[in-house]
Amino acid sequence: MNSGKRIRLFALISLMSMVISQILAPANAHAEVPYKTYTHDAAGGSYNIIETQAAYIPGGNITKVGETSFIGARDMKITKDGYIYIADTGNRRILVSDLQGNYIREFGQDVLVTPCGVFVTEDRTVYVADRDAKKVFVFDGEGNVINEYGKPDHPLYGNEADFLPLKIAVNHAGIMFVICESNTNGIVQISPVEGGTFLGYFGTNPTSISLINIIIRMFMTDAQRAKMIKNKPPTPDNLAIDDKGLIYTVTRGQGYQTLRRLNIAGQNIMDADQFDDTPAAVCPGNYDNVYMVSNQGYVYEFNNEGNMLFIFGGRDDGRQRIGLSKRVEAIAVDYNDKLYILDSDLNQIQIFEPTEFTNLLHKALYLYSKGRYTESKEPLEQILKMNSMFGYANKAMGLAYLQEENYAMAMHYARLAADRNTYSEAFWEERNVWIRENIIAAAIILIAIYAVYKTLQILQRKKGIFNGAARILTAVRSNTLVSQLKYAFYYMKHPIDGCYGVRWEGKASYLCANIIIMVYILFSIINKYFAGFLFKTVREGRYNIPSDIGSVIIVFFVLTACNYLVCTINDGEGSFKQIYCAFAYCLTPYIVLQPVIFILSRVVTNNERFLVTFTKDFMLAWIVVLIFVTIKELNNITVKATFKVIFLTLFAALIFILLVFILYILWQQVYEFVTGIGGEVVYRLGF
Amino acid sequence: MASRKGAFIKKAIISSLFIAFFAAVLIWISVMSRSFSNQGGDLTKKQGFDSSELPVHNADSYVNKLIAESENYRMYLTGSNLSITVENKHTGAVIRSAIEQDSSGANKQWLGFISSGLVLNVIDGYNEAVQADLINNKNIINIEETDNGFSADVVFPDLGFAFQVSVRLENDDIVVEIPDASIKETIDKFRIGAINVFPMLGSTYLGEKKGYMFIPDGNGALIRLNDKEGRLSGGYSQLIYGDDIGFKDQSTPSLLKNAFQTVNDAEKILAPVFGMVHTDDKIGFLGIIESGAQRASIEAYPNGVKIAYNRIFPKFLFRKVFKQPTSNRNTGVVDDYEEQRTHYDIKVRYRLVSGDNADYVGLAVAFRNYLLDNHIVEKLDYEYNTRIDFIGVEREEWLLSTKNVTMTTVENIREIYNDLDEAGITDILSIYKGWQKGGVNRVPITRYKADKNIGGTDELTSLIKAINEKGRKMYLYHDVLRINPDEFNTTFNVVKRIDKRLYQEPTYMDVYENMLYLIPKRTEYYLNRLKKDYRKAGIYDLALAGITNSLFTYSYGGKEYSRTDTYNAYNSILANIGDEFSLLLEQPYMYLWKYTDAFLDMPVGTSQYNFTDEDVPFLAIALKGIMPLYSEYMNFEANKQEFFLQLIEMGIYPSFLITWEDSSNLIYTNSADIYSSKYSTYRDDIIEYTKALKEVNDAVKGAFIIDHERLGGVTVVTYDNGTKIYVNYSKTEQVVDGYTIEPLGYKVGE
8 A cells, every 4th residue: 555655756856857857958949960860661562761750759768777877777667656776787786767857766786786677567576687696586565575585406408508697578477587508508498486597498599500501510420519609599689578468588699580580389479570689679669569779770660560651860979969879788668658778888878759750650669460451541651651661651551441441542552562462452352353343244255256256267268368478477487587487386385306306307406496595584584674563573563674694695605505515514415506406495484484473463363373373383294394395305315314414514614614704813813913013003193 | 853843933032123123213213203293303402491581579568468459458478378368348258368377187298288379280291289378398588569450470490380370359259360381391290280379369278167068060059168077079070161182081881781971971060160159257358260261170179078178269270191092992091191282371360259148149140240241242222932843854774775654844834933923822932953964963964954754845944934023033053063973084183182082972872872072173164065055045043053062182294183172173164154134153162152043941950069058049049130041841740740840930931852753663763862852741831831820030130139048948049120029839828928829830030
């Protein structure tokens, strides 16, 4: 009862001081913040990082709590009622202040050694992870030690593993999640029963091993392998817990899974689409959003699906500008959505205030997370008015319209956001509507075409109106080039016969092969840049035609040349021309099937995706078989020898690339040397 | 066999020795030739001064001696360290240029610094960090009294430096001058790097006095003179008129994802002013650099940065040491310094303010008076306008090259004007960007030739004529500094840095990754060509950018050009074109203010350094009423309401960047940072802002700001026609002078 009153009193005081401070705070001009803010232009797989309005602006800082300052503080938590708990590592204590930096109290000086992590529960119990004391201390609201937990005495914990707690989070049941230094097994999970029961490791990161490492390990002796750095999973560097008891972790050097949200089973249930190499801390926000901050001072905000909303902030680098950081340790958010960032080098807490723009976004996030899509449209529209490329807003708009069954608009926004799932769903519906509306017309047209065809056939039979055209056709067909091109289609179906034709009957020419390659290049470019949205693999609006053409030509020539060279020393009988032309013919399935795939890609949705993928696989298999048969038949070798030739060809190509690379490097060195001397001479002579 | 092998080795050794010898000779020759050239080919040139050349040292007879007197002030001189003391005759308040009794325990070097009227940065060999002051270095000072001050010949015999400094008290001004012609450097080993003028003028110890230093960052910022308790590690040190791109920035910026420069550039110093005010003594000064600003910096350090004093002073740069790479990949570098000293006279005017004028408003008013009295700007007669800039054409990658992305055509602009006309909005001034063939980034513009996609040249001409007929203006935008290396041949006429390496300005964008700078001569050539075209077409309104806020050292054709050269060149280019054309200059530096019809992109805020305590509208107070001030684009403001209030407070007119098409079309262009610009989205904002701001600004038309006060959340701006403007930034209703001002609102009162 007493403590309850106290809390209320504190809350009242803090509220009053909030109001007063807001009135007294001089209006500071923030026309331009020192850092830029970025977002994604799309919420789907392919996105750009683009600039946007400032999401948060610097709103003062706390360098002192009352009259005392903190040194090298490593952690900080903010409670819902507006108190900051600072793990003042350098002064071996926990410092409590209000949101304005007024001193409230301090505790723990007599027991704490190196407090690195702090956690405050809703009933104001304070958990402190103390690395050098090798303990987790629990304090009550007054700052008295009510419990302490040392190294778990459990066989599963491991005897060798030390207990050096760095960061801590506690769930509603009082179960502690502790990150320990040099313990790579994962987050240590301790239940408070019986003076601390070790429950096991939690949320271990997946190990990853690269292909190169696998190859290197293959050639190593056991002794060498033992010497190698063990391939252990990186441990999370920091963690946080949200109201639902879900744990967020951040891990350094992890590539795309820097930020993870773990369910009760320790599995990651969030796919964050941005990462940072040196994340420092994470904290859940008030709208199912989550903030991550990097050591360098970049702050990331994500929605609950892991779509990046904002990146802002940055490194100070001697610029001495407000809002930039030197070494960030912790991040926290208060009930007003202000962000607090603890910097252990500058020894300050920098405060960031959300802008009008961010408040709109948070409103939309809130409505959206509650499933009130239609209502969320209004703030979203305002956001898009301010930044029409804001990926998340476009995605949410797409979903809202989808829910309203306005499929055309849903497709429009989903495409802007590169949100393929929404697009596919809307497209499916849209296509249905189209089919329903046009099926009769289509049927009529089909029948009409059939009727015309039949009529023409009859006319041809009776009057021979197409005889002239037929004569031209025969003339064209008898042309060598045309017949060679036609032969490609025969080759596709009968590669063994085809090879015979190429070898002995002169059914191929360089011109014909080059035409096929050119058509191949043309089709691949068309497919790459103009395929249906759901199947497009490159970013819209990006073109790199020279390299597309160049890569096809280089690969084709290198492989053909290598194959020819390898074949000649393996008793192959094919000439270069024959191999070149036959290989070109092997690409015919692509020319036949790719248009089909292209058209399919523009009409199918994700539901019928297999149609495209299957056709693609089928086409690839066909080409591979053709190439295999070609090599075998053209050179008149055995199956075994064919495998050998293929392997050697690939090997030769690899050596060729290596050679070019080495030559390039050497030439670069020579060039550098010569220009260096030239530069020195010119400089010394003072031209 | 073995002997043959031995012979081969022998041969190899001998030939390599030959080569080594040859190389040694070559290097020796080159080094010698360099030292020849340093000495002007005269090997027997003497080093230092003859004793007969030296003046007589008479400075010690001046100890706090009254040396000049004006209506309001007295000036005293102490000769040995050339320090002055200025006293207000009526109040007795003083400002000193040196610390007499140091209580902070500064070391010998710092003691020399804080006790000298002039401190030199010396380049000793290649070492830049050598200090020469009047305490620690042997010096001879010969003082001669003049009508209203003194003139002193200063000689550093050991360093071989000599120069003359004169200090005068002219009414309320102290004027300090060091003529370029008087500066002598007579020993090869030592060169003058920089001269700090009165580095401690008005300085205070920790929090002993109340007041602030004024720095010209953005619109203006204050550093309070309170005790900073050692929290700050650095202060303000910025080159006036922007950093010098001629010298390579040594720091490599930390980029987000190795691609994004996340930190906005700091604001450039637009006017060479600085100030110090002791509010409890009611005395202060505004320092105005009258000559030499092109290569000077403003240095302002709060206490705790190196020493315990708050100090602000100008530092005049003459030379710098730089790294000269000897290979293209920066594998080898040697130190070098600038051969030529940058030539200019140093002239600083300290305008003293006392009594009620001793605050930042007083400084700004003093600056305005200075500008008008010296005809640096003339008061223009002008009306309120909303600035609407259009983007015509941009380019994105397409197949083998690039293609146009048309954003706003001539027809679109016509439609926008008509639409706004119907809504009753006629006060518009606009700038058309990217009208030229090839779009915004096809620079420089060499001919008057509009892109076909916006309608072509004739259409554009007739649009401008039509707009002019209604008494409005549309200016064609020209970046006359940059050249796009992907669109033009840039083998010649582009700026190289002092180390003779090409200067490339990264855009951090995809289509065109870098821009180069044209040498001033080339800019002039293109402008002259354009002049003919425009004359023929009858177009006389041009908006210029690039050269309006750039100043740099560069090398071209084996010669080095200083910032003084660039400064003179740009001045004459603009004087030349300004005669005939009416110009709008983009965020112009002070020396160009006289050529512009309006101040574009007036900064509303500051760079937000962690050592500044308050932002003040210094430039706005000084220039409001003289010429129209236009803000930066409102599109990109996250806090629109607050920005709007700031415009009202400072009397700045709003600017919009408008395109007819949706800005998402720009995403694959170099203008991808324009993320919001569509006309239909901004139509209502334009109408609303224009109506509101026109009303406010009509009430203060032609008037000057005479007071600016912050009372809690409300800012009160007083004009000399009696109008008062109240702006409430707080989230609660406020009552001031009987006016009730709504939260985040404003009121015009009497």
